[in-house]
Amino acid sequence: MNSSATALRQLLTNQASSFRYAAMINHVLKNMGIPLLGIGLFLLLWAGAAQNINTSLGKFPGPSAVSTQFVALYNEHVAEREKADKFYQRQEKRNAERMAKDPSYQAKIRGYTGKETFLDQIFTSLITVSSGFLLAAIIAVPLGIAIGLSKTLNMAVNPIIQIFKPVSPLAWLPLVTMVVSALYISPDPIVAKSFLNSMITVTLCCIWPMVINTSVGVAGIDEDLVNVSRVLRLPALKHVQKIVLPAAIPMIFTGMRLSLSVAWMVLIAAEMLAQNPGLGKFVWDEFQNGSSESLSRIMAAVITIGFIGFLLDRLMLQLQRWVSWDKSSAQR
């Protein structure tokens, strides 16, 4: 009797724990399995469709062709780094030889003159997009706060913002290029003109969502908070620092997230059109090459661009959660 009761209890606990396991497995399946299933289905569809698309450069690249290219691109990067090391060794030797013959010579080490690898292009694009974005943020946030605080200023500036907001980067680019070449003249420039062109184009396109969101956030501050500030007779700057900024931060960051994704899209287009170094140029160069590997290399770049865009967005989301007092505002 006693033993049978123990057995029953054991059976029940076992069952309970197996329920728990089932729930856990269910949870894992839901959170990992379904996205994996989605990706798997997509890969299948992609591979199937790729089989049936014939271009003049051969079949459209399927997942396996693209993954081979990722490996090839990485190997090219490693090979190019080895070439670069040899380049620096030769250069040092040559500098030393010349110093021996020509003591007045000011030897210096020049950067590697070889080609930029895929990884270099990714790095260039990231630097450009963050510079352009930061410049935009430095202008947009103060401007947005000012517009949010003053209705008059808002009415004055709003039409201009609404007109410039939908302008494509491609329209700005020729103007930016010409202005930069006219104004940025220096015999030994610190940064390349092409970098400035891409950066300014990015800034011009991604400034607007930040201005608009910041101003909306500032304008929509709770009346009570503003009244508190009035009662305490906070000076204007203190008012902005203690009341306006903390209250508007969720909106400011929403604007920044929007801006960053715009910035990333704009950058690729700008690099492609203006032949500025970066991922966009990589895509364009491969298109021009028209080799049998070009399409799979472009596809590899497309996936990389998407993945980096996704990571940038997650990064902004984390930042937003970190600085924001209202943790619920930053979901999805």
Next chain:
Amino acid sequence: MIFNRKKLPGRSLAAMATLVVGSFFSLHSSVNAEQLGWPEKEELTFGFIKLTDMAPIAIAYENGYFEDEGLYVTIEAQANWKVLLDGVIDGRLDGAHMLAGQPIAATMGFGTKAHIITPFSMDLNGNGITVSNAVWEEMKPNIPKMADGRPVHPIKADALKPVVEKYKADGKPFNMGMVFPVSTHNYELRYWLAAGGIHPGYYAPHKGDSSGKIDADALLSVTPPPQMPATLEAGTIYGYCVGEPWNQQAVFKDIGVPVITDYEIWKNNPEKVFGITAEFAEKYPNTTIRLTRALIRAAQWLDENNNANRPAAVKILSQSNYVGADYDVIANSMTGTFEYEKGDKREVPDFNVFFRYNATYPYYSDAIWYLTQMRRWGQIAEDKPDSWYVDMAKSVYRPDIYQKAAESLIAEKKVKAADFPNFATETGFKPPQSDFIDSVEFDGSKPNAYINSFPIGLKKGDLL
């Protein structure tokens, strides 16, 4: 510039003397290097268009010839010929792979005006004319056949004429692509069409007409070389004249048929040049000579031992940062064969010449041929005396710089004197040539007489 030139013979004689003395006393190259002088500018950026004839630049880089001269060169592909020329003019590029017509037109002021010079001619031949598959089918019945059924080459534009007339009668414009208004390709395509009785159209820059379609049977327009096959495939144009690998790519992609190479239009015609601004050459004379030296060595390597290095060169060119097309496509023309219709592969050993036949020497007569074609098609609107042609050629083509570079290389035993013109007697004018598809003789010293000898084209006294 002209004053400089007058002083040159004396100066170069002195340079030659010191070089000879130098090489007597020491065979060590550094002595000559010091006499040459260190480069004034060490970091350089050169531009190119994705075509196989940019090879001397790629080879000079990859084989370390630029570094041997103490030059640190970055090589950048350019989107099209205009971007490339603007880059050289505004200083973004220090030098570039250019169409032979570009330095001439820029110096003359047709298009952007700037004094561009060339100390080095990059290659001979290397272009082809390709038509779409549909046009080829219509042309084929007009072409005589050999015993094995393959068409007899060279194919003249006479075979294309009925096709163009049919398009014209149907009210369809017969569009063709070339790469730039002052490109070799434009003049070669025009030469070929006109030799077959098809009018390629006049330019009238004095009336603001720079489209080149006045009186035209075939309408020529600009398309960047790498986009030629795609534009042909899209049906925007029915044929094009372009450098390699873009003719062979049409065969590989099965979208068109190359009908003639420029070797058959004008045997051993000068093709690309290396262009720099006159200001650059004046400001950095040692750098200019040194980069010319590196390019001469690269050209020599490309043709060495009966083209033995060509497969290695093709491998370098197929890298994505140079031409980037498939190895097989580039190899087709670079290694001495050319595929016309699919499967009809023929030997054209001189399709790409980089060094032999004095290919790298900038002949005045080559510049004058381009000038005569510019006049023939109205890009030069008015009559010019023969002396104008010679002066213009002399202000753009600079064999004096080439001579210094070559002589210093000869003194260092890096090249053989026998491979170069005899500098003591060379006038810069090739003897009269008649290896053209229509056998019209060209004598560089009589440009106006040459212009008058064509049935189609502007003649002395004509003004549109």
